[in-house]
Amino acid sequence: MTYKYFLTGVMAVTLLGMTTALNAGTLKTSNTIRLEDDANSVVVNRKMQMEVQGYSSRVLYAIYTGKLDLREDVVYLANQMQEATKRFERAFRQNTTGEKTRTKTRALEKIWQDWDGFMVAVKDYEQATARVAELANAGDIDGALEANMAVLNKCAGCHDVYRDPQR
Numbered sequence: 001m002t003y004k005y006f007l008t009g010v011m012a013v014t015l016l017g018m019t020t021a022l023n024a025g026t027l028k029t030s031n032t033i034r035l036e037d038d039a040n041s042v043v044v045n046r047k048m049q050m051e052v053q054g055y056s057s058r059v060l061y062a063i064y065t066g067k068l069d070l071r072e073d074v075v076y077l078a079n080q081m082q083e084a085t086k087r088f089e090r091a092f093r094q095n096t097t098g099e100k101t102r103t104k105t106r107a108l109e110k111i112w113q114d115w116d117g118f119m120v121a122v123k124d125y126e127q128a129t130a131r132v133a134e135l136a137n138a139g140d141i142d143g144a145l146e147a148n149m150a151v152l153n154k155c156a157g158c159h160d161v162y163r164d165p166q167r
């Protein structure tokens with residue numbers, strides 16, 4: 001299996017997931033996707049955004065470990081990952097936890113009870129992704145790939161505290 005087919009597979013699965021999330025959430029009554037409408041839309045939007053983040057960091061990791069030969073994509077992925085961090089505050093606005101939304105969410109109540117702490121986790125993560133983008137944009141691809149390891153630590157760090165461990 002070539003890397004190209006592997007990546008196509010990854011994207012197909014991601015798209016399928018998005019379509020399912022949309023069907024379950026926002027598209028039942030209208031052809032217009034109105035992601036701002038209600039708490040449920042916030043959750044659907046947030047999950048899709050988190051997939052983008054997951055995608056960039058995982059592909060960077062696969063390049064780092066030699067599973068993917070896509071060094072020419074590092075600059076793009078690094079910038080995409082950093083760009084996505086700017087959407088965090090928006091993605092977590094409102095008290096959008098499980099009991100209040102139709103779409104299942106693993107975001108814990110703690111996010112809104114400890115909003116300042118959550119924002120510190122977001123800032124930490126933002127700084128880690130900014131470092132990856134900075135190195136990649138300066139042409140230091142190996143440095144960027146190594147710096148992505150710190151990003152992955154931040155993902156887990158936030159999930160450990162603010163995400164329900166149960167699916």
Ligand code: HEC
Nearest residue numbers: 047050053054057105106107121122125154155158162163
């Ligand atoms: C500041 C906190 C925070 C950071 C940083 C963070 N996440 Fe998350 N992530 C969450 C929370 C909270 C959820 C649960 C969202 C929900 O279910 O509504 C989540 C959900 C996810 C999901 C599941 C999405 C879905 O479809 O249900 C994936 C995948 C994910 N994160 C990957 C990552 C990766 C990879 C990174 C780092 C590159 C990352 N996250 C960084 C807090 C964070």
